[in-house]
Amino acid sequence: MSKTCTDLRRLALNGPTMGTRWSALTYAPATFDPAPLQAALQAAVDEVDSQMSTWRPDSALMRLNAAPPGAWVPLPARLIEVLACGLEIGRASGGAFDIGMGDAVAAWGFGPAAADPARIRAAVTAQRRPAQDRLELDRVNLRARKHGPLQIDLNGIAKGYGVDRLAEVTRSFGLSAALLAIDGELRALGSQPDGSPWPIAVERPDYDARAALSLLALQDAAVATSGDYRHWVQVGGRRLSHTMDPRRGGPLLAPPASVTVVAPSCMLADAWATALMVLGCEAGATLAAAQGLDALFLIRDGDALRTVPVGQLFGAQAAASTASASATSSTM
Template sequence: MISAASLIVLRSFILCLALLALCACDHASPQTDLQGSAMGTSFVVSVVDFPAELDADVLRQDILDALGSLDKLASTWRDDSELSALNMALSVDWVAVSAPFCDLLERSLEISRITKGAFDPTVGPLVNLWGFGPAGAITEPPTDGDIVAAQHRVGFDLLEVDCNEQLVRKDVPDLYVDLSGWAKGHAVDLVAGLLESRGIDNYMAEIGGELRIRGHNRNGRKWAIGIEAPSTSERVPHAVVHVTDTSVATSGDYRNYFEHDGQRYSHTIDPRTGRPVTHKLAAVTVVNASAAFADAMATALLVLGPDDGPELARELGLAAYFLVRDASGIQEITTPDFDTLSTQ
């Protein structure tokens, strides 16, 4: 499994609307839904016009096998994963790794560089310290001294990769890498590639709230994806976006948290401060061709907050949607690229 948070609540929840409830269509195409549990969360793959030559049970097992392989590669919850082996190796020497694992690390570090550390795969010690990792929940915030000590083990520039040689090196021996901000999106991309390799052209693949969509839904239209309102008490869509041939990922601060002395501490940790974010940005949705990129960028933009987040998204030309709390409720901020999408 990738993240403890996903066992309790989806960090990035996107409500997938059933279009038959929105539109009365007499000639809908058949849809096959494949469901299961993997990586500490659930998945749903909806295929329109399932190819007659394929067996749905076989395809479902192939999906489970692919996700199981990724889990064994990048889980912090499994002692036998390649990631756990790296974390347990108290060495600053170059270590040989597999090509897929090296690629995961390299691409996550690229997001770190783009976001100047707002996304950081080495944030694990802080996530654990604040009670949101495998070490388990806490009931009160850690001390300033504990935070400073954990910060000495955090910093994406402390991790070096050489994927030409399939080598990785930690600059401090107890560096702890956590790919949970990237892996679910990567899993979606992995499943999408599997579907397309089998000749499936119209599908929606969802894993733990992250989505990849291709072609059309059963009514021959773009897929309608509901973006959840940032509420701790109910799950209702705040907006609906109609998309195809893309991915959608959301990161929010409103479901996984703890309270102490009247203050709420979000699971969204800013790697640069060592503390949960305290700004008014409640959720960020990113639409991008890559679910992994959208997943990581949604996390980074949420960390950056309601001012720096939209600024970076516009600078990078991202389709991004921000929900910000204020005295009157929830305000929306969108980027020009998001405004080109069909919403309601």
């Protein structure tokens, strides 16, 4: 006899990670013990943080950053996987997504230390080559080496990968319907017990308030948003986004208010949202269409907000009512 949605118990789990919170909403039989799942989910995101954080001097990533050029550095398989994806999207985006911007991220105060004018000058005047030209991965022997100075930052992809790990762990417990999130990066497994998609609210890009703009129905897919309205620095009365422009070694000067991307994995959605922010609406929308991505660009036009949907998903759903939204995709 098959189970109905009334036979299932709703579980809402969460915990700390990467300076924010992870969450997992799922449904399980009434006899299911959530304690082992909670512990496994926490262990999964702790592992990602311990390997990929730039805030932890003992992380595997910081060990790679500290190594001299030319030296092979043994690395965990999961970190190699994320580095490989970052380099791949770097190539596919023409360098718009560049994991080698760690020096600029730190210089402008978006890392553990405060902004430093001397380091900012060094970052904006550096002769840059993209990370895919300076980092070599040996995926067979699980090691990497740098060809020249390189400081890697994975803040544009690691949270998305963390969400994918939450999804993997949830599935390993035999649960096929879930909504997993870290901050504003989300992944939907299956559909809700009644067969309907998971309702996700795309956030309005407001500096001072959190409100939904439109509704997205998500099923067996992931969504991530990059924006200019949550993390910024104030320079000369001007807000500068935390997203770095690889062409200038500093924050984007005139980015979209936000870009939301739907992709098969949250790691891909996270990285592509950053890449499209860097490219801007016109070039970004063209590349998103060429890559077969569903994307939503939000552009500030004076006091108004202009939306530019790419792909059928946002074209059909971005303007839906937000009244029943149950989760929010917000900037990382």
